[in-house]
Amino acid sequence: MSGNSYESKDIVVLEGLDAVRLRPGMYIGTTGSKGLHHLLWEIVDNSIDEVSNGFGNKISITLNTDGSATVEDNGRGIPVDLHPTLKKSGVEVVFTQLHAGGKFNNDNYGYSGGLHGVGASVTNALSEWLKVTVCKDGKKYTMDFASFADENGKIHSGVALKPLTLIGESNKTGTTVTFMPDIRVFKELTFNYDIIAKRARELAFLNKGIIIELCDKRTKQTDTFCFEGGLKDFTLYLNEGKNKLFNSPIHLEGESNSVKLEASIQYTDSYTENSFSYVNNIPTTEGGTHETGFRTAWTKVFNEYARANSFLKEKEQNFLGEDFREGITVVLAIKMRSVQFEGQTKTKLGNPEARVEVEAIITKELTKFLKSQENEKIAEIIINKAKAAAKVRESARKAKELARAKNSVDNYNLVGKLSACTSRKKEQCELFIVEGDSAGGSAKMGRDRNIQAILPLKGKPLNAEKKRIDQVLANEEIRTIISALETGLGEDFDISNLRYHKVIILSDADQDGAHIRAILLTFFFRYMKKLITDGHVYIGLPPLYKVFKRDIEEYVYSDAELPDAVKRVGKGYQIQRYKGLGEMNPEQLWDTTMNPNKRTLVKVGIDDAAEAEKMITTLMGDNIEARKVYISEHANFNKDESLFDELKG
Numbered sequence: 143m144s145g146n147s148y149e150s151k152d153i154v155v156l157e158g159l160d161a162v163r164l165r166p167g168m169y170i171g172t173t174g175s176k177g178l179h180h181l182l183w184e185i186v187d188n189s190i191d192e193v194s195n196g197f198g199n200k201i202s203i204t205l206n207t208d209g210s211a212t213v214e215d216n217g218r219g220i221p222v223d224l225h226p227t228l229k230k231s232g233v234e235v236v237f238t239q240l241h242a243g244g245k246f247n248n249d250n251y252g253y254s255g256g257l258h259g260v261g262a263s264v265t266n267a268l269s270e271w272l273k274v275t276v277c278k279d280g281k282k283y284t285m286d287f288a289s290f291a292d293e294n295g296k297i298h299s300g301v302a303l304k305p306l307t308l309i310g311e312s313n314k315t316g317t318t319v320t321f322m323p324d325i326r327v328f329k330e331l332t333f334n335y336d337i338i339a340k341r342a343r344e345l346a347f348l349n350k351g352i353i354i355e356l357c358d359k360r361t362k363q364t365d366t367f368c369f370e371g372g373l374k375d376f377t378l379y380l381n382e383g384k385n386k387l388f389n390s391p392i393h394l395e396g397e398s399n400s401v402k403l404e405a406s407i408q409y410t411d412s413y414t415e416n417s418f419s420y421v422n423n424i425p426t427t428e429g430g431t432h433e434t435g436f437r438t439a440w441t442k443v444f445n446e447y448a449r450a451n452s453f454l455k456e457k458e459q460n461f462l463g464e465d466f467r468e469g470i471t472v473v474l475a476i477k478m479r480s481v482q483f484e485g486q487t488k489t490k491l492g493n494p495e496a497r498v499e500v501e502a503i504i505t506k507e508l509t510k511f512l513k514s515q516e517n518e519k520i521a522e523i524i525i526n527k528a529k530a531a532a533k534v535r536e537s538a539r540k541a542k543e544l545a546r547a548k549n550s551v552d553n554y555n556l557v558g559k560l561s562a563c564t565s566r567k568k569e570q571c572e573l574f575i576v577e578g579d580s581a582g583g584s585a586k587m588g589r590d591r592n593i594q595a596i597l598p599l600k601g602k603p604l605n606a607e608k609k610r611i612d613q614v615l616a617n618e619e620i621r622t623i624i625s626a627l628e629t630g631l632g633e634d635f636d637i638s639n640l641r642y643h644k645v646i647i648l649s650d651a652d653q654d655g656a657h658i659r660a661i662l663l664t665f666f667f668r669y670m671k672k673l674i675t676d677g678h679v680y681i682g683l684p685p686l687y688k689v690f691k692r693d694i695e696e697y698v699y700s701d702a703e704l705p706d707a708v709k710r711v712g713k714g715y716q717i718q719r720y721k722g723l724g725e726m727n728p729e730q731l732w733d734t735t736m737n738p739n740k741r742t743l744v745k746v747g748i749d750d751a752a753e754a755e756k757m758i759t760t761l762m763g764d765n766i767e768a769r770k771v772y773i774s775e776h777a778n779f780n781k782d783e784s785l786f787d788e789l790k791g
Contacts, residue, residue, distance in 0.1 A: 150222075163299045216314065281308055337749075348423050400499060413611065562595050575645065631670055
């Protein structure tokens with residue numbers, strides 16, 4: 143990195159901006175809530191790249207009363223001089239040229255999360271208006287952009303209204319961007335404070351010591367995030383409410399030719415692995431080569447330590463990686479140049495060199511950690527945890543063999559329970575997991591037998607959050623679900639074997655129904671996470687009421703919708719309150735909840751794996767007081783936008 147020099151000649155232009163308005167989904171994924179927030183992340187990521195590379199230490203995010211958003215940083219400021227070939231200011235180039243920026247070489251940013259994003263230009267292209275203010279070299283500049291329709295109705299996106307203008311002097315440095323998302327593009331224009339706060343907190347954890355201020359002028363709500371402990375603080379935050387096996391997380395840090403690494407590790411008495419990895423501040427929820435390198439080194443070094451210190455006898459086999467990962471919480475953050483993510487979503491790292499270099503760094507730093515006499519107790523705790531996990535693994539192996547045996551489990555568990563569909567085209571098939579035999583009977587009679595299978599649950603499945611895998615496999619309802627999906631679970635999970643590409647949880651709209659949904663989602667999250675991350679899990683929304691008179695009827699799905707439905711039906715109306723799915727006849731269940739042309743489904747996703755982990759621990763774990771507090775603050779948690787998307791069909 144050449145230092146503080148950052149001029150327009152450093153900005154590399156790859157291509158134009160023409161297609162953004164035509165196909166916004168290609169650039170931001172969706173024109174719903176996620177896409178709206180993606181506009182904000184593009185601007186925030188640029189500011190994070192500045193401060194994480196040592197230029198500045200503060201970012202402010204403001205949600206304005208008119209629906210716009212402002213992001214301000216105290217970095218170097220976007221270049222204001224003329225680009226040598228385009229003969230436009232650096233500010234205009236950054237906001238009007240797709241894939242234009244100072245990140246396509248390594249001279250200006252050592253590490254960048256924004257490199258594989260679509261850039262500030264897309265935020266500009268999909269905004270009604272955007273204003274940039276730059277403080278740089280003792281001066282203050284501003285520039286305005288807008289999107290408008292000409293006399294022929296053609297939309298011109300992100301047009302510069304006039305060149306960059308010098309408006310005065312300033313002793314500050316940095317960039318301020320305010321933008322108004324365009325109502326002609328987005329289905330909704332309301333920024334969600336909680337979603338933004340979660341990401342701001344995460345970024346503050348990942349960038350030790352930086353200050354991120356968040357202000358909502360609509361509600362007067364404010365937060366400031368700054369964590370001097372960085373990843374250590376992040377790990378402790380994730381493990382709040384859990385029984386930790388040692389108090390202070392293990393902190394490993396190192397650097398190689400192309401990778402700068404930091405990791406924080408702590409064990410709890412839980413039975414599952416919780417790994418969260420990041421590359422240049424981007425969450426890699428599907429892992430990748432850096433996670434592989436970490437796991438390989440962790441297992442190898444601890445096995446060597448166990449043998450050298452007589453925890454493993456000569457004839458005993460090494461522990462497996464999964465033994466060392468039981469109860470582990472890991473936050474792994476690396477920074478590297480020339481990042482290769484798999485896909486535009488940036489959820490999986492593909493660089494093969496990352497595996498080698500992460501493995502080398504962890505091997506070196508963990509070996510050094512274990513050589514210190516003061517860490518002997520921690521090493522013993524981890525190895526004893528692995529030893530106990532190995533015993534359970536052997537017990538679970540037998541249960542898994544049972545689960546894989548077609549004659550002994552599939553027939554035993556599914557005959558008389560699963561009503562299969564006739565189609566063999568997996569991508570068309572749907573599995574409804576239904577609460578109770580009564581609702582199951584209606585669903586079986588009302589379904590489309592070609593593509594819809596029905597699996598009624600006779601009782602509540604086991605809460606997987608509190609049990610070992612062998613105990614989970616011993617639960618009949620869980621075994622039935624595993625058999626029906628045909629994917630296996632845990633280390634043996636294989637998404638390519640999934641029999642039904644839509645797995646729909648259908649339970650009553652009451653407290654018991656919510657509990658069953660939570661239990662099933664916890665099980666999928668802990669043992670079949672890819673089922674969720676690949677978008678196969680849904681929640682069916684049955685109606686709460688039927689408002690009717692004579693030949694008019696309307697189904698109502700929430701209390702808030704009821705008054706409007708009553709008005710539409712008019713005088714002489716009657717209301718039927720559905721206490722459970724079993725009260726609906728097959729035709730009603732099909733018409734309201736199962737018909738792909740009419741139903742409403744909630745798609746379960748994980749935008750923020752760390753927050754999802756914390757929510758499930760709080761809701762399904764042993765800390766009763768924490769659960770009460772969470773529910774009181776998030777009474778409508780089943781509609782938390784960070785986990786769910788509502789969609790038709």
